[in-house]
Amino acid sequence: MNTKDETNINSPLGVGGLQIILNPIGIIRTPHTDVKNMPIQPIAAEGIRGTIELLPEYAAGLKDIEGFSHLTLIYRFHKIEGYELEVVPFMDTVAHGIFASKAPKRPNAIGISTVKLLAVEGSILHIEQVDMLDGTPLIDIKPFYPRYDNRENVKIGWLEKNKNLPLDKLRSDERFK
Amino acid sequence: MNTKDETNINSPLGVGGLQIILNPIGIIRTPHTDVKNMPIQPIAAEGIRGTIELLPEYAAGLKDIEGFSHLTLIYRFHKIEGYELEVVPFMDTVAHGIFASKAPKRPNAIGISTVKLLAVEGSILHIEQVDMLDGTPLIDIKPFYPRYDNRENVKIGWLEKNKNLPLDKLRSDERFK
Numbered sequence: 001m002n003t004k005d006e007t008n009i010n011s012p013l014g015v016g017g018l019q020i021i022l023n024p025i026g027i028i029r030t031p032h033t034d035v036k037n038m039p040i041q042p043i044a045a046e047g048i049r050g051t052i053e054l055l056p057e058y059a060a061g062l063k064d065i066e067g068f069s070h071l072t073l074i075y076r077f078h079k080i081e082g083y084e085l086e087v088v089p090f091m092d093t094v095a096h097g098i099f100a101s102k103a104p105k106r107p108n109a110i111g112i113s114t115v116k117l118l119a120v121e122g123s124i125l126h127i128e129q130v131d132m133l134d135g136t137p138l139i140d141i142k143p144f145y146p147r148y149d150n151r152e153n154v155k156i157g158w159l160e161k162n163k164n165l166p167l168d169k170l171r172s173d174e175r176f177k
Numbered sequence: 178m179n180t181k182d183e184t185n186i187n188s189p190l191g192v193g194g195l196q197i198i199l200n201p202i203g204i205i206r207t208p209h210t211d212v213k214n215m216p217i218q219p220i221a222a223e224g225i226r227g228t229i230e231l232l233p234e235y236a237a238g239l240k241d242i243e244g245f246s247h248l249t250l251i252y253r254f255h256k257i258e259g260y261e262l263e264v265v266p267f268m269d270t271v272a273h274g275i276f277a278s279k280a281p282k283r284p285n286a287i288g289i290s291t292v293k294l295l296a297v298e299g300s301i302l303h304i305e306q307v308d309m310l311d312g313t314p315l316i317d318i319k320p321f322y323p324r325y326d327n328r329e330n331v332k333i334g335w336l337e338k339n340k341n342l343p344l345d346k347l348r349s350d351e352r353f354k
C-alpha cells in the first residue's frame with residue numbers, strides 16, 4: 001500500500017479526485033440479519049453477543065489485545081446504498097445534516113462501535129454489545145482507552161431532548177433500508 | 178455508490194477479495210507538517226487549532242452541527258506506507274499487536290480523533306485539539322455523544338502502566354515515518 005500516491009489529485013481542495021482503497025481485515029458475525037428493529041448503538045445491545053472472524057493473515061496483530069475490555073471497531077455499513085446530506089435520524093422527527101447525526105446512510109458509509117471483548121481464540125474474537133448487521137466487513141480494531149476516548153462537558157445539540165430516552169427505544173426501523 | 182456489489186467475493190471469510198472504495202469528503206488543515214514530535218492524541222493538543230475544508234458539495238450535511246461541542250473525525254493516515262502487525266507504540270518499549278495499539282502504521286491506516294468544534298463558516302469548520310498532519314484526507318464526521326461514546330469500568334491492558342503519563346509526553350517520534 002502506498003498511500004502517498006493517493007494524494008496526487010486535481011480537485012479544488014486537493015482531495016476530490018482521491019480515492020482511498022481499503023481491504024477489510026475480517027467479518028463481524030452477529031444475530032442481526034435485518035436492518036429493521038436493531039439496536040442502534042452498543043449500549044442498546046447489552047448481552048447481545050457476536051464474533052469477529054479476523055482473516056488469519058492478521059492474527060499476529062491481536063497480541064496483548066486480551067488485556068482490553070473494550071474495542072472500537074471501524075466497519076462498513078455494507079447494506080447501505082447511496083447517501084443523503086439531510087436525514088431524519090431514528091431518534092427524531094425533523095431533518096438534520098448527516099454530519100450532525102450518526103445515521104448510517106452517509107457519505108462513505110463507515111460505522112464505529114465500541115464493544116466489549118469477551119475472549120480471543122486464535123483469529124476469532126468473542127464480543128458483546130454488537131449493534132451491526134451480520135456479515136459486516138471489518139476495517140480496523142482499536143483498543144478503547146478512556147483517557148483518550150472519553151469526553152466530558154460536551155454539548156450535544158439536537159440530541160439534548162432525547163438524552164433520557166430509555167435504552168429499549170434505541171432501535172432502528174426501515175428508513176435507511 | 179452501490180456497496181452491495183462489494184460483497185460478491187471469494188475468500189474463505191467472504192471478505193478477503195473485497196475492496197472498499199472511499200471518496201474523501203474534505204481535507205484537514207493543521208499546524209503539523211512533520212510526523213515527528215506531534216501530539217499523538219487530541220488531549221495532548223489542547224489549544225492547537227485547525228480547520229476542516231469540507232468539499233462544498235457536502236456542505237448541506239453540516240445542518241445543526243454547530244450545536245455539538247465535539248466531533249469525531251475519521252480520516253486517512255495519508256503519509257503512512259504499509260503496516261506492521263506488531264509494533265512498539267510511542268508509549269512503550271516492547272512490541273504489541275497493532276490491534277492492541279492505536280499506532281498509525283496499521284492495516285487500512287484509518288485514524289479517529291474527537292476534536293472540539295469552535296465555529297462553522299459555510300463549508301469550513303474551525304476545530305481545536307488537532308492531532309493529525311496537515312493535508313489529512315477526511316472520510317467522515319460524526320457528532321460526539323457521551324451517552325453512546327463514553328465507556329466506564331474499562332480494562333486497558335498494557336496501557337495501565339502509562340495511565341499517569343503527563344500530557345506533554347504524548348508526542349510522536351520518527352518510528353512510523
